[in-house]
Amino acid sequence: MIELPSKLEKRQYKLDFLEEALKPLGFSIGGNWDYDHGSFDYKMDDHVGYQFVRIPFKVVDGQLDTKGVQVELMRPYILSHKYQIGLDDHVHIGNLSASFDQFQEPQDPDATVPSEIIPVGKQIVKKVEKLLLTSQNKQ
Template sequence: MIEIPSKLEGQSFKMYFLEKEMKPLGYSIGGNWDYDHGSFDYKIDDEVGYQFLRVPFKAVDGQLDSQNTSVQIGRPFLLAHKYQIGLDDNVHIGNFTASIDQFQEPQDKDATFPEEHIELGKALVKELEAILVDD
């Protein structure tokens, strides 16, 4: 994990506004959200695993599934997950366990982030700052 200090940290926004601005740029709400916190994820690459920029947030007035909820942005970071080897080996039609095993945890949830993508991650954060934060 590589943290990226940002002007976004500590800023509060309406959740609806963030979704409207960030989803067209390629961000999606990460699958790890809960009623009081979550993240926007931007997939950078998916070669031998996946690398993404994660922009965490927490609810400040209400729950995330409520209308007009405001959220506060945390420190963005780059994260890499490495896939488990062999999950799709010997899968047969009708194999019940194949439908379960495909959702196993990554082999390495905090894999080394590729150097060639670090500058892209920083540029993505700068782009968000330009769009979301008034100077």
């Protein structure tokens, strides 16, 4: 993980505004959200795993599943996941539904970030800063 200090840290916005602003840039809400925190993820590369710019946030007023929730942005960072090649050795078979977990466990959930990705991540954060800090719709 590589932290990317940003002017966005500790700034507060309505979550729906952030979604509308960041989706066109290629961000999506990451799958690791809970009722009081979450993140926006931007997939940069998938070379021997996946590299993301992640902008985490925490709830300051409301809950994530309610309209109008206010969130505070935290320090962005670059995250790299390296996935296993071949079969997953931790497959769990569901005995009631005869289903199985098709997703592999990461070989290394905090893999080394390739050095050529770091400037790209910094530029993505700068683009988000420019968009959000100059926006008149800031909440």
